[in-house]
Amino acid sequence: MQLKAVLVELVRGTVDAYPVALCRIGVGLAAILQGPSTFWYLQQHLLPDVVRAKRFAFLPDLSPPWTSIFFLVWLLVSSLFTVGFFTTVNGIVLATLLAVLLVLDQNLYSNHVYLLFLTVSLLTISGAGRAISIDARQRPRAAIVPAAPIFLLKFQLSVVYAFTALQKINGAYLAGKMLRGIFVFGPLIPDARLYQAIGIVTINSELFLAFAIWHKKTLPIAFLLGFALHVLIPPLILSHFYTLIVFSLLTLSLYVLFLPERPQSLPVLWDDHCFFCSGWIRFFRTFDWLGRLEFARASDYMLLSRHSISREGAGREIKVVVDGRVIGGYDAVVKISCFLPITMFCSILLGLGPIRAIGRRAYEWIAAYRKCTYKA
Amino acid sequence: MSLSPKETLLAIVIAGYMLIQILVPLKEMTNRHLTQFGWKMFAMAVEKVEFRIIYRDGTVEALPAILKRQKIGRILRVDVDRPRFVPPHLCAQFPNAAAIEFSRNQNSTWEQYECS
Numbered sequence: 001m002q003l004k005a006v007l008v009e010l011v012r013g014t015v016d017a018y019p020v021a022l023c024r025i026g027v028g029l030a031a032i033l034q035g036p037s038t039f040w041y042l043q044q045h046l047l048p049d050v051v052r053a054k055r056f057a058f059l060p061d062l063s064p065p066w067t068s069i070f071f072l073v074w075l076l077v078s079s080l081f082t083v084g085f086f087t088t089v090n091g092i093v094l095a096t097l098l099a100v101l102l103v104l105d106q107n108l109y110s111n112h113v114y115l116l117f118l119t120v121s122l123l124t125i126s127g128a129g130r131a132i133s134i135d136a137r138q139r140p141r142a143a144i145v146p147a148a149p150i151f152l153l154k155f156q157l158s159v160v161y162a163f164t165a166l167q168k169i170n171g172a173y174l175a176g177k178m179l180r181g182i183f184v185f186g187p188l189i190p191d192a193r194l195y196q197a198i199g200i201v202t203i204n205s206e207l208f209l210a211f212a213i214w215h216k217k218t219l220p221i222a223f224l225l226g227f228a229l230h231v232l233i234p235p236l237i238l239s240h241f242y243t244l245i246v247f248s249l250l251t252l253s254l255y256v257l258f259l260p261e262r263p264q265s266l267p268v269l270w271d272d273h274c275f276f277c278s279g280w281i282r283f284f285r286t287f288d289w290l291g292r293l294e295f296a297r298a299s300d301y302m303l304l305s306r307h308s309i310s311r312e313g314a315g316r317e318i319k320v321v322v323d324g325r326v327i328g329g330y331d332a333v334v335k336i337s338c339f340l341p342i343t344m345f346c347s348i349l350l351g352l353g354p355i356r357a358i359g360r361r362a363y364e365w366i367a368a369y370r371k372c373t374y375k376a
Numbered sequence: 377m378s379l380s381p382k383e384t385l386l387a388i389v390i391a392g393y394m395l396i397q398i399l400v401p402l403k404e405m406t407n408r409h410l411t412q413f414g415w416k417m418f419a420m421a422v423e424k425v426e427f428r429i430i431y432r433d434g435t436v437e438a439l440p441a442i443l444k445r446q447k448i449g450r451i452l453r454v455d456v457d458r459p460r461f462v463p464p465h466l467c468a469q470f471p472n473a474a475a476i477e478f479s480r481n482q483n484s485t486w487e488q489y490e491c492s
């Protein structure tokens with residue numbers, strides 16, 4: 001019965017279009033970055049010394065002039081998909097180009113091209129141009145998208161993590177041979193135990209991510225772990241730095257979809273007589289891409305009284321109201337950071353015990369010595 | 377709470393997508409070497425495959441010996457299915473080749489691909 005209710009919710013439900021739009025931008029940027037690499041592979045695979053690995057013999061070759069056209073169209077449609085201009089049409093063309101790479105020749109395959117194909121296809125089906133796009137400006141519509149493709153995108157991320165971990169459970173990987181061979185410090189530190197330990201940590205981390213990202217309680221730690229993993233891996237495997245950057249960007253873009261939905265925006269109260277506060281508010285406003293924050297000046301007495309906040313209290317520190325609870329100062333900054341896509345990963349760090357303690361002290365010190373036209 | 381035919385179709389598509397995304401990597405797990413579509417990122421060793429050319433006059437030459445004098449048989453990805461694609465490539469490069477033999481993972485048995 002419960003499964004049926006979930007199914008009904010999935011096929012009939014809708015979700016907020018803003019996180020989906022952010023995901024589209026991240027995936028589009030990953031596609032743009034992937035362009036030059038794809039062009040190189042397309043040119044190389046036609047050279048006479050390269051083994052042709054056509055998946056289907058009947059498919060025609062992409063001759064050199066066509067590879068250039070392919071590259072230019074790729075760059076054009078991935079850029080337009082990113083900015084959300086004729087998003088559906090450009091998404092279909094981009095997904096088709098990616099499909100061509102996957103079916104044409106085994107030399108043109110890569111795991112991130114495959115993941116890119118799946119994500120671009122699902123984002124296109126979902127109507128990812130509904131928010132933060134030129135399409136949305138020209139034809140304003142409700143900023144909601146169907147839940148089903150978004151669920152599949154989230155499912156896809158879990159599948160990637162789960163199978164990446166499971167495939168690593170083999171003798172060569174667990175013995176540390178694989179990691180020693182690819183890590184940038186492999187030749188310098190030959191001790192196999194180090195790579196065995198890193199291997200076990202990696203497998204466990206990926207398995208943890210596959211499931212933890214779905215649960216509200218484990219989501220913050222999954223975000224932190226995933227961010228650390230995707231930031232650390234490219235410099236550790238320098239031989240694949242560029243492709244890993246693309247893969248990391250692509251994967252982290254999908255994280256945004258796991259952010260809990262908030263039906264109401266968060267009121268943020270700030271001291272409009274304070275230059276320092278204005279700077280922070282400008283920053284928050286600029287990066288509030290999900291439209292989660294509702295900014296209100298501390299001189300707005302109506303709003304202050306609605307949340308039982310005194311004028312002095314609002315003038316002393318920035319306030320944010322979450323589920324009727326008023327949070328102030330450094331804690332408010334951390335809470336607001338959770339809702340900004342560019343700071344959501346570091347907000348978990350900022351909220352850790354010792355860092356929070358230092359942050360509170362620093363905030364209090366700055367609040368006491370800041371320059372304001374009005375003193376509470 | 378019942379689903380319309382269109383919604384039922386959508387539910388089937390969702391279930392189908394999920395099933396494919398689980399079954400394909402599961403199938404690839406049965407192969408102990410790097411293969412495509414299995415999310416085997418830096419997970420396992422490359423399959424070792426040796427190649428040798430049998431010429432029409434009966435002489436035999438191993439691929440590493442040929443590689444010393446000419447650039448040939450390059451692959452762009454380590455997960456390309458070499459036993460499937462390298463023999464036709466070598467046949468096309470050497471018109472006087474009668475067959476290509478290959479051995480997987482230093483196995484003593486050699487499989488043969490006849491050049492047409």
